Amino acid sequence: MVEWTDKERAAISDIFSKLDYDEVGQKCLSRCLIVYPWTQRYFGAFGNLYNAEAIMNNPLIAKHGTTVLRGLERALNNMDDIKNTYAELSVLHSEKLHVDPDNFKLLSDCLTIVIAAKMGTTFTPEYQASFQKFLSVVVSALGKQYH
Numbered sequence: 001m002v003e004w005t006d007k008e009r010a011a012i013s014d015i016f017s018k019l020d021y022d023e024v025g026q027k028c029l030s031r032c033l034i035v036y037p038w039t040q041r042y043f044g045a046f047g048n049l050y051n052a053e054a055i056m057n058n059p060l061i062a063k064h065g066t067t068v069l070r071g072l073e074r075a076l077n078n079m080d081d082i083k084n085t086y087a088e089l090s091v092l093h094s095e096k097l098h099v100d101p102d103n104f105k106l107l108s109d110c111l112t113i114v115i116a117a118k119m120g121t122t123f124t125p126e127y128q129a130s131f132q133k134f135l136s137v138v139v140s141a142l143g144k145q146y147h
């Protein structure tokens, strides 16, 4: 089981409490689709992804960014059982959506970059370490049902 220190819990809660889900969700998902263009293959039904500007202005991408962050909130609310919390989502991504699990890491790195840019110096190295740990547990849980 993953252990969390009080400081790690406090840092992660603080980051989420300041998070604008719509803005950060849209920014991190579109960043992922732009810098790792192969991740676009899963969003064929989302309309125009023709170039960076189209991706950043695509309302379905924006909405899905919010959905992903709401999904992350479930991990925040179940810090001591992230693996089971994501069992169903992991099956969905593997068996139905066929998302390559390497992409979870790519998206989580984009999220860290967007949050770091927004929080500036308040995103201290300690915060960053706590948040990276949180995301790596999420990525591992989402990848659990792939076999």
Ligand code: ZNH
Pocket (backbone or CB within 6 Å): 039, 042, 043, 064, 067, 068, 069, 070, 071, 072, 089, 092, 093, 097, 099, 103, 104, 107, 108, 138, 142
């Ligand atoms: Zn995902 C979906 C979350 C990543 C792709 N997602 C989804 C959902 C959620 C999520 C919550 C919804 C579900 C239902 O409906 O039930 N994701 C998530 C998270 C993450 C993710 C948390 C991490 C962090 N995804 C991802 C990636 C990708 C994806 C990386 C690729 C690239 N998803 C997806 C898709 C879908 C989803 C495609 C479906 C959409 C629609 O709408 O159709």
